[in-house]
Amino acid sequence: MPDDRFHVFDTTLRDGAQREGINLTVADKLAIAKLLDEFGVRFIEGGWPGANPRDTEFFERASNELTLQHAQLCAFGATRRSGVRAADDPQVAALRESGAPVVTLVAKSDTRHVERALRTSGEENLAMIADTVSHLREHGRRVFLDCEHFFDGYVHDSAYATNVVRTAAEAGADVVVLCDTNGGMLPADITRIVGEVAEATGVRLGIHAQDDSGCAVANTLAAVDAGATHVQCTANGYGERVGNANLFSVAGALALKQGRDVLPEGCLEQMTRVSQAIAEIVNISPATHQPYVGVSAFAHKAGLHASAIKVDPDLYQHIDPALVGNDMRMLVSDMAGRASIELKAKELGFDLSGDRELLGRVVDRVKELELSGYSFEAADASLELLLREELGRAVRYFDTESWRVIAERRGKGETPQDAAASEATVKLHVKGERVIATAEGNGPVNALDRALRSAMEGVYTALAGLELTDYKVRILEGNSGTGAVTRILVTFGDGRGEWTTVGVGENVIDASWIALEDALTYGLLRQGYPQD
């Protein structure tokens, strides 16, 4: 269990929420805080109470609803306004009243910002810092001070920037956090400046790095190398503009590459799950190529690698993916060739190693389908159905004769006479019987799904227990003048697990139908139904 000597400080709920496209409800923030606590961060910056009604509500609800095992909540706010006592500043009062035991105060440390954005004097800025920090200390709060634009300020006027650090520490700030607010620094700058400030002041330092140069993780590590003992990060690197230092990459490097005791035991393995769960909550597709946690982070495609991995997986991985709750995957693509397909088939339970002709046929079929827009990399269930087909063990529970879907709308939904409707009719052959079924849905794909199930539910009763849990649409540009095609990935679950299938067609409904057919077929196979 790490002690207070090193802080993993998360600001997903404050700085992360400033990423373009993120818009968090209070319920979202509570759910994310719980996940961050499960990952074992020591501090969770929850927002700016007083400045934003949602953040005020977050702190209110957190004190009743949130039970944290590892983390403490922090309130973020600014130093008092110029010319007002901290005790009389309503913004400072909101920080006190948030109930958070820790307050992170942001202060200017670049004289240009003091003059041009804050429009006050350097001297008054120092007084604002000293007054606000000591006021909050008097009220029993632990205080961290974020020096905004510290590095740019230090390059411009190192004496003043250093003075800000000293002033904050003397007033009682426990940690003074040096912020690369514009994200323009490179690691060598960070190492030098953090080292100089540590040397000059002896103050406990933290680092907050934005990723505008693509170096936020390295800059954070550079600061730690130079003596910082408090790192501010965000889950998946979410943040203003390009983003912040990625919590998972920073924690992975500190724990796995430098052997530092930064997370409680058992937490590192939660990394992949926590990363993906937070992505779901903020409603941004998980970054497939993110270090450590991405679904591609340990996915091997090159044929050269695939054949070597058959010998020893550690030769081509920087860490064991299980340490961070991730997995190695072999990708099926025309590049990978036979070795990858063979490994992938094995992963799915089929041994193709003895049959070179069969293996070649599968490789050719996959290549051909990928050329037309299919992608099996994420659709193991469709790939398994294809493998069974090539093995002469095709799975078929029904045959489609035709389907039709009608979607319509009257008016704009503004008056009671306005109406919307989606209706689908399917004609199938199930166990030798011709079946026709019609169903309504809240959209054309939903109507098709319902009609398809309703046509077969009498025969395959377990269909009622299958649920569509995810649906993804990708428009693929036709590069060779053939026009765009649509690729659909659908994920179904049956309470025991999930599976994903793929469909490609010239429009969204066509493609969805193909993916639905595969998804229900695979679902019935999982339930153990004997085939036609």
Add this chain to the structure above:
Amino acid sequence: MPDDRFHVFDTTLRDGAQREGINLTVADKLAIAKLLDEFGVRFIEGGWPGANPRDTEFFERASNELTLQHAQLCAFGATRRSGVRAADDPQVAALRESGAPVVTLVAKSDTRHVERALRTSGEENLAMIADTVSHLREHGRRVFLDCEHFFDGYVHDSAYATNVVRTAAEAGADVVVLCDTNGGMLPADITRIVGEVAEATGVRLGIHAQDDSGCAVANTLAAVDAGATHVQCTANGYGERVGNANLFSVAGALALKQGRDVLPEGCLEQMTRVSQAIAEIVNISPATHQPYVGVSAFAHKAGLHASAIKVDPDLYQHIDPALVGNDMRMLVSDMAGRASIELKAKELGFDLSGDRELLGRVVDRVKELELSGYSFEAADASLELLLREELGRAVRYFDTESWRVIAERRGKGETPQDAAASEATVKLHVKGERVIATAEGNGPVNALDRALRSAMEGVYTALAGLELTDYKVRILEGNSGTGAVTRILVTFGDGRGEWTTVGVGENVIDASWIALEDALTYGLLRQGYPQD
């Protein structure tokens, strides 16, 4: 114009193509090579002729079809097989025959890989390197040698790894490239090891960094700081697993932060365009939050920043975005508050500064729509229509009474009797007349678009010149039990420019209709039609 003393070496077409989800045709590769040349890289690694028929064809066609202004083409390949003379190895012959003036050879430099993956002796590995390098030198090729797994190998057995570097240089390799193949290194490791190897051998060194630790850009810069003068990168960081060092971030740092002469004059400004064009070709949505080139890289959301930016944009940007062909943007979101909406409106040509009540109304309306799933961050045209409405200058060229779309399919498209069809009927009021039109399309949205235009083309003839150029679908999870909604972004062009609109609905067709209505309305406004 940079001379030979520093190499920006691009491997998008070889290592980048190993990213999960990328599948390049020869035409794609030729188009990307042209773009990379426009960005001014010095070397373009085109692929592995001989190992892959597509790459062989690429080199054949490149010699006829590709005129390069700045770059030279490189062929990638391996050292000869164990126990065969380089002159007799068909893989080496394919490199010679590719016609590329430069060859990059990959060689093992980690004894564990030599023994376990290559299954030969350390001595034979050195002989393979010496023989293959000198053979290609005798045939007039310039040779770079990639030391695979160099850093892991050096940590394990520094003497052998160093020996590989020496052997390659002595045989005539111009640059020996140290590869962090598994991407597990941190910048401090790179600085130390590159420094030691440079010191021990005096050989010209290059760096090839994978991004598994999230430090590939910093690792590349660390190697340059330690003396490397050849950097291997990929456009947008595409590559195996997590990816490679991002060409644009590396070039940006070297040119703009270290003042190195690494790109020909006028090329740096092509960065954003080239990055986005390559993303289009490989068919991966451009990474919105990528440093320097992302659409969010200079997008400001926080209210605090927005008000300061009104004072001085340089206070919140690490570089002037124009230097890399990018732009500053203000984001419209409930977080940004009034200052951002005011700036955004100004960007669109509306001065709201004098009317606080109007500004408040717009902010409220935007908040409400964003809560229901809208996002105006990418849909300026929809935002402009909304602003006009709130200003009492609503644009309306037609009114929708109703629409209906029918999509159907018989069979699986395997026999001539199989058929697919999409048909849409719209009922509109245009300039006081009720119009009904029906059209077919290759999908429901295409049919709706055609029916909508056909209903109005008699009145608004310019509609024929508008073209749908992009269509994006996003399924938004309903976080509060309301079920998922669909958000559609459509982009239209009229030959003079493009505009994007947004629609949200409970299904893909509903949402598409709303976005189409806005898109055609905005298109008609651009053509200068007077309103009803």
